[in-house]
Amino acid sequence: xxxxxxxxxxxxxxxxxxxxxxxxxxYGATPYLFWxxxxxGQGLQLLLKYFSGDTLVQGIKGFEAExxxxxxxxxxxxxxxxxxxxxxxxCAVGRARGGSYIPTFGRGTSLIVHP
Amino acid sequence: xxxxxxxxxxxxxxxGTSVKIExxxxxFQATTMFWYxxxxxxxxxxxxxxxxxxxxTYEQGVEKDKFLIxxxxxxxxxLTVTSAHxxxxxxxxxxxRVKGNYEQYFGPGTRLTVT
Numbered sequence: 534x535x536x537x538x539x540x541x542x543x544x545x546x547x548x549x550x551x552x553x554x555x556x557x558x559x560y561g562a563t564p565y566l567f568w569x570x571x572x573x574g575q576g577l578q579l580l581l582k583y584f585s586g587d588t589l590v591q592g593i594k595g596f597e598a599e600x601x602x603x604x605x606x607x608x609x610x611x612x613x614x615x616x617x618x619x620x621x622x623x624c625a626v627g628r629a630r631g632g633s634y635i636p637t638f639g640r641g642t643s644l645i646v647h648p
Numbered sequence: 649x650x651x652x653x654x655x656x657x658x659x660x661x662x663x664g665t666s667v668k669i670e671x672x673x674x675x676f677q678a679t680t681m682f683w684y685x686x687x688x689x690x691x692x693x694x695x696x697x698x699x700x701x702x703x704x705t706y707e708q709g710v711e712k713d714k715f716l717i718x719x720x721x722x723x724x725x726x727l728t729v730t731s732a733h734x735x736x737x738x739x740x741x742x743x744x745r746v747k748g749n750y751e752q753y754f755g756p757g758t759r760l761t762v763t
Binding site: 542569576632634637640 | 680689690691699755
C-alpha cells in the first residue's frame with residue numbers, strides 16, 4: 534500500500550529565507566507525486582507534480598521539488614519565502630485509476646512565516 | 649478557470665438529522681467527482697469517487713448507506729450524511745476532474761459539526 538510521510542508538522546521561517554519541506558513516500562511502482570497548498574477558505578491548489586522524466590520539477594509560485602528515488606523523497610523547496618506562502622502544504626502519492634489518479638496524502642506541514 | 653465550489657461552507661446539525669453538502673464545478677463539466685474527509689491536523693482521506701450518472705464507488709471502510717453520494721449532472725455532486733452523529737463531525741472536501749485530464753480541482757471544503 535502506498536503511504537506518505539511528512540515528518541514536520543510545523544515549519545517556521547523568516548520572510549526571505551529559503552524553505553525546504555520534506556516528504557517521503559512508499560509505493561511499489563514508479564510513483565506519481567504531487568505537492569498541494571491549502572490556504573484557509575480555499576481549496577487545495579496543485580503546486581507541482583512529478584510523473585516521469587526530469588527529477589527536478591518546477592511549479593507555480595516559485596516552488597520546485599526534486600524526486601530522489603534512492604531516498605524515496607520528494608522535497609519541496611523555495612529559495613525565498615514570502616509572507617503569502619504561509620499555509621498548509623500536503624505531499625501526495627497517486628495511484629492511477631480510471632484515467633485519473635487517487636492521491637494518498639501526507640498529514641501536511643504547516644508553514645509559518647515571520648516578518 | 650477550473651473553479652469548484654462547495655455549499656455550505658459550514659453547517660451545524662443535531663445528532664440524528666441528515667445534512668446535504670453540494671459540490672459544483674462552476675466553469676467546466678466534471679465527469680468525475682471525488683469526496684474526501686479531513687480530520688484536524690491529519691491528511692485527507694478519500695471517501696468515494698462518483699461518475700456522472702453512475703453509482704459512486706466507495707473506499708474500503710466507508711459506509712455507503714451513511715454517506716450518500718449523488719452525481720446527477722456534469723456540474724453537481726452531493727454528499728448527504730444521514731443520521732449524523734458527533735463522530736461524523738469533520739471537514740469534507742470535494743474535487744472534480746474533466747474527462748481526459750488527470751488533474752483534480754478541489755473545492756474549499758465544508759466544515760460539519762454535529763451536536
